[in-house]
Amino acid sequence: MSYFDAASAAPLHPVARQALLASLDEGWADPARLYREGRKARMLLDAAREAAAEAVGCRADEVVFTPSGTRAVHTGVAGALAGRRRVGRHLIVSAVEHSSVLHSAEVFEAAGGTVTQVPVDRTGAVAPSGYEAALRADTALAVLQSANHEVGTVQPVAEVAEVCRAAGVPLLVDAAQSLGWGPVEGGWSLLAASAHKWGGPSGVGLLVVRKGVRFAPQGPADERESGRAPGFENIPAIVAAVASLRAVRAEAAQEAVRLRELTERIRTRVPRLVPDVEVVGEPRRRLPGIVTFSCLYVDGETLLHELDREGFAVSSGSSCTSSTLTPSHVLRAMGVLSEGNVRVSLPPGTAEEDVERFLDVLPGAVAGVREKLGAPASAAAPEEDVLVVDALGRRCPIPVIELAKAFPGVPVGGTVRVLSDDEAARLDIPAWCEMRGQEYLGEEPADGGTAYLVRRLG
Amino acid sequence: MSYFDAASAAPLHPVARQALLASLDEGWADPARLYREGRKARMLLDAAREAAAEAVGCRADEVVFTPSGTRAVHTGVAGALAGRRRVGRHLIVSAVEHSSVLHSAEVFEAAGGTVTQVPVDRTGAVAPSGYEAALRADTALAVLQSANHEVGTVQPVAEVAEVCRAAGVPLLVDAAQSLGWGPVEGGWSLLAASAHKWGGPSGVGLLVVRKGVRFAPQGPADERESGRAPGFENIPAIVAAVASLRAVRAEAAQEAVRLRELTERIRTRVPRLVPDVEVVGEPRRRLPGIVTFSCLYVDGETLLHELDREGFAVSSGSSCTSSTLTPSHVLRAMGVLSEGNVRVSLPPGTAEEDVERFLDVLPGAVAGVREKLGAPASAAAPEEDVLVVDALGRRCPIPVIELAKAFPGVPVGGTVRVLSDDEAARLDIPAWCEMRGQEYLGEEPADGGTAYLVRRLG
Incomplete structure (x- = not known):
């Protein structure tokens, strides 16, 4: 089997496996306890925190271990927004963030906050000017991924951080996809990451909150992880996660x-x-x-x-x-x-x-x-005299297939009307036009769905 | 080393270790994916859920895996309270719950809820009548541990569940200390537990929400674990946790x-x-x-x-x-x-x-x-004529030691006044009186602290 889905989860790195095994015996006890087993666990946890800080490029006391990358994002966004509640209730995210960021934005909006989504270009990249334009006097936080999880596009984090810094707004970087490749450049304020993306075990996320960043942890209090990540620390997994990060960084x-x-x-x-x-x-x-x-x-x-x-x-x-x-x-x-x-x-x-x-x-x-x-061949097929393509009740990619099949029958300069109730058609019909060099005229409501209008240019 | 702190964390059970190792190879992929690795992970997760449900005595679709017992409690309490928000904003807990429950109660109170703490007797047990008395028309949820984590006292969960059921109020049972010994009896509605208490790995909690219990997950949405526990599932640890639960149950x-x-x-x-x-x-x-x-x-x-x-x-x-x-x-x-x-x-x-x-x-x-x-010997020491014991600025157990040292000098029927600014004295001086058969007269404010009054009876 060739596993080509590392952006979802990477298989456990051999170094992580070794570290996990070793620390299952040494790191299972409560690190808050005074006896030998507790002290051993504490030492492992402290060492892992130091090593994680070194890999991130921050101080050890800025690193919090969370149960997942998703929880790191949730905790980071909620804590940073609450920490700057008095400044305002405005959040900036890019349109291509991971769902954990967008879902955090949704609950914030549901609770009365406002959210600006910064658009991306056709390559998936934001422009620093997009963040600049989105910044407001009441902006509490901006969020940007270091690189996109679906298409791999690297974002201009350092430039966006600079734009935010100039406005006095903290930037949280979702570094889930890139931290294994290297530290995140620039003057970011918070950072989130996920160990199983770099060959660490499941169950470990990383949240970094730079000193001086206002942060108010939400939810019930807990003394662990500087009060920022409740629950018993998963030390064997943390040790393995950090060992793996060092190993993939070396390579x-x-x-x-x-x-x-x-x-x-x-x-x-x-x-x-x-x-x-x-x-x-x-x-x-x-x-x-x-x-x-x-x-x-x-x-x-x-x-x-x-x-x-x-x-x-x-x-x-x-x-x-x-x-x-x-x-x-x-x-x-x-x-x-x-x-x-x-x-x-x-x-x-x-x-x-x-x-x-x-x-x-x-x-x-x-x-x-x-x-x-039954998709059309790539070469043109015989013409037919069809003007309306009824794809109602058909799911993606059928509407586009039906459009393509019908297209040769349309005279140059003529218009096709594709009827569809599938949400994907809204995206895929214009994309088809662009790929085929045809003109997309727009959509209009139609009985039972939407009509998408395409003009044949050649 | 003799490890006698299993109530904090139990060492990893050999069966858990074995299951963890096996599922590190089989269960690391995303169980939501369609390819073979994803399907294998999904099968492991499903099987673990079935086995956990059998051990708890519930349906598999009532079981949610969380990153810790603490998170299971936080999620369970918050979700149950929000699910019954329209009924009211009153929460009942016992006075001896785990800190995760009490901290959940604190945030609920800070957000405008009211909390009733049911007292315990000298053995640490609640009375079902205590819960009965606390129930109100606007009670959204009651919480009770199955057994106490500090003194081991088993609580009358089935009776309290019956009292709650009669009032139409769901009961959340914190079963962290007892689930390894057996299922929780009675008609409870929600249950929380923690795998590392029964020899499972860190990083796995269990939240059970019975069908029909109103539950509204709080925080950002996430599609995993029926929307009740965000973040990538830690399948190897979950498999190990459940294997361990079955193993300790067998013994x-x-x-x-x-x-x-x-x-x-x-x-x-x-x-x-x-x-x-x-x-x-x-x-x-x-x-x-x-x-x-x-x-x-x-x-x-x-x-x-x-x-x-x-x-x-x-x-x-x-x-x-x-x-x-x-x-x-x-x-x-x-x-x-x-x-x-x-x-x-x-x-x-x-x-x-x-x-x-x-x-x-x-x-x-x-x-x-x-x-x-410098504590006094257990036998009586020579008498002295001392009436005031000044223990200001001294930490526990010094104030009680000073009281005991001075006590032989007090005539029978006479009174000692212990001055202390240590919070523990408030508990320990009355306890000393009870152990020694002396009369505790109460406390009063004093310069720089509190005066505790003790009458010598014999």
Whole structure:
């Protein structure tokens, strides 16, 4: 099995496994206790905190261990907002943050706060000027990821931190995807991360709150982790998480070059091997191991199953995937095609042969899905005289497939009206127009759904 | 080293260790994913949930895994209170709950709720009538531990649940100390527990919310664990926790008899071996492995260090211990002596020889601490004519030691006035009077502190 979903969770690093085993025997007791077992646990915890601080580039007493990256974000956002409640109740996030950030923003909004979402460009990147424009006198906190979890785009954190610093607003960086590759640059105020993204065990998140940042922990009091993360410390997992962080950091420079070359192969060869593919995300300022593309006329879930059968574990931001019926908010914010979306995220150590085999297998897998769905061939098909495409009640990617099938029958300059009640069509029909060089005229309400209007340019 | 602090954290059970190792390889991936690794993780998680439900005596879909017992309590209390917000904003807890419950009550009170603390008797037990009296038309939730964590007293959970059921109020049971011994009886509505108390790894708590109980999760939304416990599931630890629960349950009946006999030895022999000792807690309705006693004229922290040096890990609810300067709220609520407090909590498998060695070592350790502190001998000392004992600026147990030293000089029927600014004196001077058969007359404000009045009866 080739596991290409490291951005979800990386397999346990051998060093983490070793550290976990060793500290299961030494670090199980309560570190607040005075007896020998307690003191041993405390020493392990202190040493792990020192090492984590060194890897982050902060002081040990600024580091709090939480039960997950999600909890680090929840705790960090809530504590920073409460700490600056008197300044105001305005929060800035980017449109492509992880769901833990967006869900934190939702509860804040439900409690009377206001939230500004900073848009991204077609590569998924924010502009520092976007944050500058969003800042207000009552802004309590700004949040930005160091790099995007779905498309790998690296964000201009240092520049955004500078813009925030000038306005006296703290910036919380969600460094979940990047901390294994290196420290986050710039004058950020808070940082959150997740150990199982860098080969540590599940159950460990990292929250860093710089000295001087106003912070008011929410929820019931607890004496552990400077009152910022209630509950018994999971010391064996913390020790393993930090050991793993040091281990992947030691290999990071070399591994980054290697993985970047492998993902570059996918970036450049997939569009040549598979017709009607859009590779999304920033081609240069990106994480080494992530590459994402979307395939027209393909159902993401079926493609994932095909690839799984061929021995590849990847994920998808398509609307047709798993339990969700709306396309990934990241792809939507970028305005790129979401159907048939595939995210490949290579764990450190991925073998070149596995990537080559993926490139061998992918074209057949995509073609198979398209054939099942009755998708049009890439070349133009015979013309027909159709003006209205009724795709009501059909799920992504059927509406776009029906549009494409009908399109050859439309005279140049003529208009097609696609009727659809599927949310993904709103994203995918304009994306199809852009890919095909046709003109998207907009949408209008229609009986039982929405009508999307497309003009044939050629 | 003899580890006698299982009520804080039990060492990892060998079965848990084995299960953890196996599932580190099988259960690290995201259980929400569609590929093989994700499906394997999901299967492990589902199986663990089934097994946990069987051990608790509930349905699998009522079980939520949380990152700790503390988080299970926080989440359970907050969710149940919010779920019944329209009924009212009144919460009932016992006076001897774990700090996670009391801290949850504090935030609820700070947010405008009202809290009733049900008192306990001298053994640490609540009366069902105490809960009955506390119930109001606007009571949203009642909380009761299955057994006390400091003195081992078992609470009448089934009776209290019945009282609550009759009033239509859900009861949340904190089963942290007892779930390893058996399921919680009675018609409770919610249950919280902590895996590292039964030999599971750190990082796993259990929250059970019975079907039909109104529950509104607080904080940012998250799709994991039915929306009740955000963050990536720690599947290897969950699998290990449940494996351990099954393993300790299989041994529970036999081990309960054995440990009960060992703690009974301590209960009966300590007062014979060590002068001026009060064994606290209920002698019969108690957990098998916990026994707690307090030693007059002894500083708890120093005694813990002495016992640590002799190779025994125990804990203490004394005010003089570690970072806290107030005596345990449990001992205070019971109205028993808190100074020189020692909690012995035996993990399953504790060897008889270790308990015997503890009984050999304890008298010398206590005597050593008393000698260092200049405590009076147990027999009466020559009389002196002293009426005021000035212990201002002296910390527990000095005020009681000074009282005892001065006491022989007081004529029968005469009164001593102890001046103290130490919070522990408020508890320990009345307790000393009860142990010594002297009359405690009460306290009054005094210059620089409080005056405690004691009449000599004989």
